[in-house]
Amino acid sequence: MSRQAQAAVLFLLGASLLHAGFTDLYLRYVKVGLRPMLLASGAVLIAAALATVWYEWRARKTAPEHAEDGHTGDTGHTDRTDHTGHAHREPRVSWLLVLPLFALILVAPPALGSYSALRTGTALQQPYGYAELPADGALRLSLVDYAGRAVYDHGRTLKGRQIKVAGFVALDKSGAPYLVRMALSCCAADAQPVKVGLTGRIPPVLQPDTWLEVTGTYTAQRTKDPVNNGPIPFLQVSSAAPVRAPQDPYDETWNN
Incomplete structure (x- = not known):
């Protein structure tokens, strides 16, 4: 999962928490008194997503400058290449982290009965x-x-x-x-x-x-x-x- 994808997941999760906190949806999950903490968690996740995007943009911007100086920089790509020229990818199973996010967005569970x-x-x-x-x-x-x-x-x-x-x-x-x-x-x-x-x-x-x-x-x-x-x-x-x-x-x- 690339940094851009990580940032997108963090942003969507944070936005979902804020949506639940600003509506009655959060009452299906937590007690009323935890609403401020839920909203704070959503804001922190969005801030982390924006920070990830900024860091990635900065790394890409500074990479050519390092290349001109004869240095190699980490451009933030998730494909890693060793000295033999082989690329290494993160395991695809990491995308399963997205499933709870879709469950939160698409499925509003009924209250226990x-x-x-x-x-x-x-x-x-x-x-x-x-x-x-x-x-x-x-x-x-x-x-x-x-x-x-x-x-x-x-x-x-x-x-x-x-x-x-x-x-x-x-x-x-x-x-x-x-x-x-x-x-x-x-x-x-x-x-x-x-x-x-x-x-x-x-x-x-x-x-x-x-x-x-x-x-x-x-x-x-x-x-x-x-x-x-x-x-x-x-x-x-x-x-x-x-x-x-x-x-x-x-x-x-x-x-x-």
Whole structure:
């Protein structure tokens, strides 16, 4: 791979990172807090590409001057010739480095859904504390916040309150429905599910990966996740309505 090709790959990769960082595409890969680092990485790669082009141009420009002085200079060509006159090329396998770039540009992976959720144990963790809740009215909570309060606070701040949570549907082998959010610590590669079981007035037809906003009340009912024996609380459903998937499909509140 010549220096020009290396510079082109660096530039395209940097531009792709900047494109992902300036749009919502980056949310498919990393958490919101890593956006500045993603943008900085893209800028550094573009700067490296421009520096490579400048170095190559300078080497080509100065090569004739060295030749006139009786010196030989490295013109930056990738074809290397030894004293026998044989040319040596870099291995073509180096072009495989371009494949991840095309994957980033051409393929926007969907957010992890029910398939991953049912094959991974719940990642619910005990929070360090609980934010104050409004004294009256319906409570609109994140699914992770509701699950943490229901399990580790035993629903103390939830009893007698109308609760609204949103997540996507997952159905286990028996058809039992769960409302799920994938929680992440850094990036999509370490995403793990937090699950809430649904009971009460459950819609008769549920499709996996459908996003729902569920209104209901706290119930002390619990079960164990069959994958890792982690606790799964339940929500007593009074109504449920389909909603659009959120801009950020992942939940980051579990490790705050």
